[in-house]
Amino acid sequence: MTKLLASGKTIEDAVQSGLAKLNVKADRVKVTVLEQPNKGLFGLLGARDAKVELELLPDGVDQAIQFLLDVTGAMELTVEVERIETSDHIQINIAGSDMGILIGRRGQTLDSLQYLVNIVANRHSDRHLRIVLDAEQFRERRRQTLEALAERMASRVIRTRKEMMLEPMTSQERKIIHASLQTNSKVKTYSHGEEPNRRLVIALKD
Structure with missing residues (x-):
């Protein structure tokens, strides 16, 4: 892991100096204080900057x-x-x-x-x-396919007045269809079964 020593008038100054050199934010480093700052006698004799060690955490x-x-x-x-x-x-x-x-x-x-x-x-x-x-761009193409499927199945449910159970899908795919038909005033959607065979059902609203 990358380590860097930095100094400054205060611990905060030292840390900010090190972050600037590493070009990262504070959440990407582990800070160890090596030396506390000392103003010294009359602000002159024995004055000492703060020293810190910044360890870059794995991204x-x-x-x-x-x-x-x-x-x-x-x-x-x-x-x-x-x-x-x-x-x-x-x-x-x-x-x-x-x-x-x-x-x-x-x-x-x-x-x-x-x-x-x-x-x-x-x-x-x-x-x-x-x-x-x-x-x-598979995700976008799949989303468009699922939205088109949702509209076709909803139309069939309205026409036949029979609920439709779709093939097993992931939770993310079911969420796309739920969202697609959320504003449809004539049908409702709900999930049925257990993972990984959980299915989405499209039915007429009561």
Whole structure:
């Protein structure tokens, strides 16, 4: 791990000096105070600055990306990774050839990789990181597919007046359909069954 010694008139000054040199925020370092400041006699004799040691903590996202590169390398895939930070999660986008292998059937392989990446990212992090893993914009395409499915099934329920039970889906996919039909005045949605075979049901409102 990277360690840096820094000094300043006060401990806070010393820490800020070290953070500036490392170009990181305070939550990325562990601070150890080595020497307390001393104003000395009359502010002159024996005056001593504060000294601190800043230890750079491992970045969970960097570790997650390295894990991802190790996995894709073992699969003999050449990929490019893009990191985007949003207000509530960190998006990691993967691009390259043969992305179908990483995505899997209905995104099952991608979901499994996302689960592992989140474990790696949070292993040493002092704050919870939520990482969303995507490949070739699969998540957006899947969302559009599910929203279209929701509208078709809702129309069928209204026409036949019979509820429809969809195939098993992940909680995230069920959430997309719930949200898509939330404003529909004629149908309601609810989940039925246990994971991993939990299904979403579309039914007429009472």
